[in-house]
Amino acid sequence: MPPYAEDPQDVSAPKGVAERGGDADPGETTVLGEAADPSGRGADPEARREAFGWTEDAALRRAEAGLVRTLRPRAATSDLLDLASNDYLGLTHRAEITEAAAEAARRWGAGSTGSRLVTGTTRLHTRLEHELAEFCGFEAALVFSSGYTANLAVLTALSARDGLIVSDAGNHASIVDGCRLSRAETAVVPHAEPAAVAKTLAARPGRRALVVSDSVFSVDGDKAPLAGLAAACREHAAGLVVDDAHGFGVLGDGGRGAVHEAGLAGDPDVVATLTLSKSLGSQGGAVLGPARVIEHLVNAARTFIFDTGLAPAAAGGALASLRLIAAEPALAARARTVASTLHRLLTDAGLAAVRPDAAVVSVRAPGPSEALRWAADCRELGLGVGCFRPPSVPDGVSRLRLTARADLTDAEIERAVATIVRTAPACAVGTGASTTAAARTTV
Numbered sequence: 509m510p511p512y513a514e515d516p517q518d519v520s521a522p523k524g525v526a527e528r529g530g531d532a533d534p535g536e537t538t539v540l541g542e543a544a545d546p547s548g549r550g551a552d553p554e555a556r557r558e559a560f561g562w563t564e565d566a567a568l569r570r571a572e573a574g575l576v577r578t579l580r581p582r583a584a585t586s587d588l589l590d591l592a593s594n595d596y597l598g599l600t601h602r603a604e605i606t607e608a609a610a611e612a613a614r615r616w617g618a619g620s621t622g623s624r625l626v627t628g629t630t631r632l633h634t635r636l637e638h639e640l641a642e643f644c645g646f647e648a649a650l651v652f653s654s655g656y657t658a659n660l661a662v663l664t665a666l667s668a669r670d671g672l673i674v675s676d677a678g679n680h681a682s683i684v685d686g687c688r689l690s691r692a693e694t695a696v697v698p699h700a701e702p703a704a705v706a707k708t709l710a711a712r713p714g715r716r717a718l719v720v721s722d723s724v725f726s727v728d729g730d731k732a733p734l735a736g737l738a739a740a741c742r743e744h745a746a747g748l749v750v751d752d753a754h755g756f757g758v759l760g761d762g763g764r765g766a767v768h769e770a771g772l773a774g775d776p777d778v779v780a781t782l783t784l785s786k787s788l789g790s791q792g793g794a795v796l797g798p799a800r801v802i803e804h805l806v807n808a809a810r811t812f813i814f815d816t817g818l819a820p821a822a823a824g825g826a827l828a829s830l831r832l833i834a835a836e837p838a839l840a841a842r843a844r845t846v847a848s849t850l851h852r853l854l855t856d857a858g859l860a861a862v863r864p865d866a867a868v869v870s871v872r873a874p875g876p877s878e879a880l881r882w883a884a885d886c887r888e889l890g891l892g893v894g895c896f897r898p899p900s901v902p903d904g905v906s907r908l909r910l911t912a913r914a915d916l917t918d919a920e921i922e923r924a925v926a927t928i929v930r931t932a933p934a935c936a937v938g939t940g941a942s943t944t945a946a947a948r949t950t951v
């Protein structure tokens with residue numbers, strides 16, 4: 509089993525946690541008796557260091573495997589050509605979006621001040637939900653503080669403890685975690701194989717079942733077979749959950765997303781999750797689906813009930829972006845064109861770039877340390893690219909990950925490709941047809 513999908517059943521939530529309510533109930537406390545030294549500061553320093561001493565071994569192992577992650581400072585403005593962000597439509601710095609975010613903060617405050625069930629729902633949140641649902645073709649929507657919490661909400665609140673979740677092996681970490689939290693049986697099926705989904709559902713009849721898949725997979729940028737997944741679900745009365753984080757804003761008519769493109773938006777057995785942090789250039793997440801499902805989430809989704817509502821600035825920025833996308837449908841098409849141009853130029857140069865279905869372009873690297881060095885060399889030359897290494901990659905194959913932003917000019921695309929080719933490790937060139945996924949490299 510691939511490392512990112514390792515046995516989601518292993519980690520079950522602590523008994524009793526699901527029934528407890530956040531700050532409403534502090535939970536059980538065990539009193540161990542009067543301590544002479546309540547803070548424990550007088551304890552043997554060696555023993556105190558031991559508690560987290562194991563992290564040094566973990567750091568050593570990471571270093572040996574070339575898997576150390578570090579935080580870099582980021583300047584507010586820079587000359588770096590950015591192909592690492594998820595700002596697919598180039599909206600995050602557009603003046604009308606930042607101004608809408610600032611205006612929302614001035615009007616409603618810097619934070620939401622609590623769960624929307626406690627402090628109320630602003631008109632801004634209601635508008636955003638209404639317009640998101642309408643744009644993407646769903647009955648209703650509910651916004652969350654992140655796409656991560658939106659996925660946790662759907663998978664925990666719509667599953668049953670004695671139910672089944674069928675999850676694609678390439679799904680995002682937030683889906684893997686949602687499956688773990690749900691305590692339902694999770695069957696991880698081979699990547700993008702509706703027949704495997706149907707077989708898994710058929711083998712466990714009579715259970716409340718959900719099938720969950722990314723619409724566009726974040727590592728290789730390939731699209732899920734949504735029509736086949738929907739057919740498998742319908743054969744077995746399962747609900748289909750699609751994480752459209754990478755499809756929304758890029759795929760479908762004017763960026764209405766992969767679920768809309770597949771003709772599944774608004775269907776009574778389909779739910780989509782989104783992030784507001786990629787194509788909308790803001791922050792937050794959303795669930796789109798039938799009104800009765802959304803109403804259920806308000807009542808049962810712990811990451812909605814016990815989480816502070818989406819910040820007004822994020823809601824205001826996302827709403828302005830949504831309106832801008834609706835007014836400029838060519839943005840989505842431009843992101844897709846940039847992606848195919850990047851892919852064509854990279855494969856022409858002999859690199860193993862995976863043919864993009866949306867705006868993610870993935871280029872295979874010989875190994876994790878080569879990938880890291882490659883990304884660092886690009887940065888030295890003024891180009892920011894993402895670097896995916898285990899355990900973030902499904903198959904242990906490291907990659908550079910490029911974002912095809914709609915606002916990149918043709919000259920910037922050429923400069924980016926020239927930099928990637930110039931800095932490529934020798935063994936990365938000429939590998940265009942040598943890997944499984946590279947079978948997809950020819951247009």
Ligand SMILES: Cc1ncc(COP(=O)(O)O)c(C=O)c1O
Binds near residue numbers: 657751
């Ligand atoms: C496929 C997918 N789902 C969910 C998320 C989480 O979204 P957010 O960053 O808004 O929490 C991401 C973010 O990287 C993602 O790529």
